[in-house]
Amino acid sequence: MIVGVHPLAGFDKLLHYKVPEGLRSATAVGSLVRVPVGRTLCLGVVGVVGPPEDFPVDKLKLVAEVIYPFPALTRDLLQLSRWMAGYYAAAMDTVIETMIPAAVRHGARVKERTFISLARKLTAEEQAALIKRAPSQHRLYAFLEKQLKAHPRELVLSRTKTSASSARALVERGVLKETITRVERHAYSDELSHGELVASQPHALNAEQGVAVASLEKTLLTRRFGVSLLHGVTGSGKTEVYLRAIQAALAAGGGVIMLVPEVALTPQTVARLRSRLEAIAPGHKCVVWHSHLSEGERLDGWLALASGEVRVAVGARSAVFAPVRDLSLIVVDEEHEPAYKQDESPRYHGRDVAVMRARLCGAHCLLGSATPSLESHANALAGRYGLLRLTRRVDSRSLPSFTVVDMRIEVARARGLTSLSRPLAEAMSLRLERKEQMILFINRRGYSSSMQCRKCGHVEECPHCSVTMTYHRTDETLRCHLCGEQRPAPVRCAKCGAPDIRWRGLGTQRVEEAVRRLLPRARIERMDTDTMIKKNRFREILGEFRKGKIDVLVGTQMIGKGLDFPNVTLVGLVDADLSMHIPDFRANERTFQLLVQVAGRAGRGDRAGEVVVQSFTPQAEAIQFARHADYDGFSAAELEVRERFGYPPKRHLIRHLFRGTNPDKLKFFTEQWAKKVREVMGGRMELRGPAPAPIEKIKDEYRWQLWYFVPSVTKVIGDLSRLRDEFAWPDDVKEMLDVDPMNLV
Ligand SMILES: [Zn+2]
Ligand SMILES: [Zn+2]
Known part of the structure; x- marks a missing residue:
């Protein structure tokens, strides 16, 4: 062999x-x-x-x-x-x-653990003697006497504050017994044992959910490849549809993978899935798969799936590779999330890999979102994917009311930059009085090199690429990082002539301070990557918020993902413009998604919700379509722009990034390479650039980039790879390809 x-x-x-x-x-x-x-x-x-x-x-x-x-x-x-x-x-x-x-x-060993339980009861005299002679042994005995089942030894010893020698003495006398068991280290098992409120019974389906479930059940019986896009507004009960589909797949003997953008943020979903599996099919377990697992947990989970002992895996991006047997369903929740794209090699997109894996297994792939990516929506419109819709919230709750505050007026009125506008401040005070909870979102920080006029809201865009121009401090220029268009940085607004043109961006900390000044008696917590270094702190804060111990939660959109707090009636978005003016052709899509998702956190309980959005460009399409919860309108308008500029989903984009410490050498080789590609492959693709990357220097390395606009990836990538192998790269110029990039900066 x-x-x-x-x-x-x-x-x-x-x-x-x-x-x-x-x-x-x-x-x-x-x-x-x-x-x-x-x-x-x-x-x-x-x-x-x-x-x-x-x-x-x-x-x-x-x-x-x-x-x-x-x-x-x-x-x-x-x-x-x-x-x-x-x-x-x-x-x-x-x-x-x-x-x-x-x-x-690495073939890590399966961990074994010692369990301890009562072997025989002591008589009253024996107990009295034990109390006298060895009180700690008696403490241990008394604890275990009340237990119905065996418990891990370390846990019992720490609860009863006794030592291993006390346990050993009782085991030797035959009072206690120890058993060695292979441990299943399931992440989040703690969540369930602490009695988080999780309904294990299926909810009754409304008419739309019923239609979606019936369609999926029928499809799953065929055991053939297919993709469905479940487009359901926030709060419409998509999870319930996923759970029913999973149930149907298991009933037909198949295995299931469920992908979520970030498991640490969705303990609720995981807990619901767990308890539902237990209810619908006793003995069915699921393996939770994510980056915080210990080596042992990972190995156990992997072995349980590979051996066929467990048939359901739930996890973030990499769970798409879980060795589930007889895979018949892959669910991708929040399929629009950029978190599905890996930003190191291999730079794969979890959703796209899920669709390909489903194809290879003859499985069904169910993509779900309140704001589907335009790629998926275009596939559904073209009939390549089935489209299932949930247009109403469960229990006919209404979508929140949506107010857009014009920050140009607010800034003029306040005679300077203000982080909380009057309408937002008033709404906040009212909610606090009514003892309702609120969330303030601040756009992700870190990228703020676009320039915006504080008077009229104008932002400079590239005429060829329809993306925001990037401000380069080194030579005081505005540049397009797609095509290289360049002009001097303006000192006055090109539109209204005001000198109020400046950087964008408010930090979470500054907003938190403003909230404290406005509502001195409120209990306020801030959640962003700085405060969330300890991973459990995140769950702690969410737990306190759920219990009503916090009035105002201030944070980046990381807190906007899939959270469901019934008592939240007000959601504020402090700076809607920041995501709209990043130099990315998906900026509008991201803003629309952000607004709709953020708004979806309000009014999930019995009381109506309200959303207040602050913007210097309130008339922008992304904001107006989000305000009217008009996904179809937004998609149609945005797809037209993509078509016109040849952006995805019209064509694929491949980004070629070059890095080096010597800027002249880097520029020279990037240009030589671009020339070569134009010569050899120019007829089969459109090239844009080379241009400096929007962040032109990271850790002393300069960055240039080149963009390939291609109708089909596989045809081009092979030839490109061969050409790369032949090209004489100097040692100090590094290059990498990113296919279907999600992050353009
Ligand atoms: Zn202006
Ligand atoms: Zn351009």
Whole structure:
């Protein structure tokens, strides 16, 4: 038996090995093996079975070890890895390393844990003697006497403040017994045991949900590939539809993956899924998969799925690679979220990989969002995806009222920049009086190099690319980072002539201070990446907020994701412009999504909600469409712009980023490369640039970029990769390709 192995050794090559007799039964396509590469042993994955074409078989080395008795990559995952390597221009070994968690690759040992329980009861005399002779042993005994089942030893010892020797003494006397069990380390099991209120019973479906569920149930029975887009307004009960679809998939014998943008932010969803699984199919468990898992938790989860013991995986981006058996449904919640895109190699998009994996398995992919990405919506409009709609909130709750405050007027009235406008301040005071809760959102910080007029709201845009121009401090210019258009930075507004043109951006801290001045008696908490360094702090604050111990929550949009607080009746967005004026063709889409999602946090309980949005450009389309909750209107208008400028979904975009410490050398090689690409491939794509990246220098490295606008990725990427290999790159110029980039800065 001869196999071709992809070694995980930092290079992209298939190497062949002989499989010794004793390992043959365990070796198959997808097996994780250890093989000699040079003088060391490396891990690798069997890619093919069969001899090489151009190498004498008798010179082949032997496979040293097969790590697991079953393939670490199922057939579909192996196919998927090849597709990803080709599409995202990534090396096979980095793709495989992304698919198989490090804990699994390193073959970490399954952890065992000692449980302790009562073996026999002591008589009253024995107990009295024990109290006298060894009070701590008695404490331990008394605790365990009341317990119905065995508990982890460490936990019991710490609860009763006793030592291991006390336990040992009682075990030796036969009073207690210890059992060693393999531990299932499930993340969030704590959430459930602390009695978070989670309805495990299915909610009754309204008419629209009923239609969506019926359609999905029918589709799932066919066990054929397909994609549905579930477009449901905020609060319309999408999760309930997901849960029913999952139920149907399990009932038909299939496995399920559910992707959420960030698991740490959605403990509610996970808890609901857990308890529902228990209710609909006792014994069904799910593996939670996310970046904060310990190695042991990861390995346990992976083994439970790979062995078929558990059939449901829920997690962030990388859960799309969970080794679920007989995969028949992949749910992608909040499919529009940029968090699904990985920003290191392989630079894959979790949603797009989910669709491809579903295709390879003959599974159904269900994409859900209140604000679908225009890519997915265009696919639905073209009939490639099914479209399911939920247009009403559950229990016929109304959408919140939506006020847009014109900050130009507020600034003039206040004679200077103010973070809280009068209408917002009044609404806040009123809510506090009524003992209702509120959330203030501040746009994500960090990027603020667009310039905006404080008087008329005007922002400079590139005439060729319809994106905001970027201010470059080094040479006082405004530049388009897509095409390189350049002009001197203005000192006066080009539209109204006012000298009030300046940087944008308010920090969360400043807003928090303004809130404290306005509402001195309110209980205020700030949530942003600075205050959230401790990961549990996030859940703590949300817990306190839920219990009503906090009146005002101030934070970046990280707190806007999928949270459901019935007592929140006011949501304020302090600076709606910031996301609109980033140099990204998706800026309008992001702003629309942000506004709708943020508004969706208000009025989820019995009381009506209100949204107040502050903007220097209140007439902007993204704001006006969001105000009227008009997704279709927004999509139609924005798709027209994308069509006109040839942006996705019309064409694909590939970003080529170049980095180097010597700016002249970097510019020279970037231009040489651009010339070469124009010569060889210019007829098959549109090139824009080279231009300096909007953040032109990071950690002493200068950054330039080039954009390829292409009708189809796979046709271009292979040729581009070959051309890159032939080009004579100097050592100090680094370059990377990002296919379908989500972050344009
Ligand atoms: Zn102006
Ligand atoms: Zn331009």
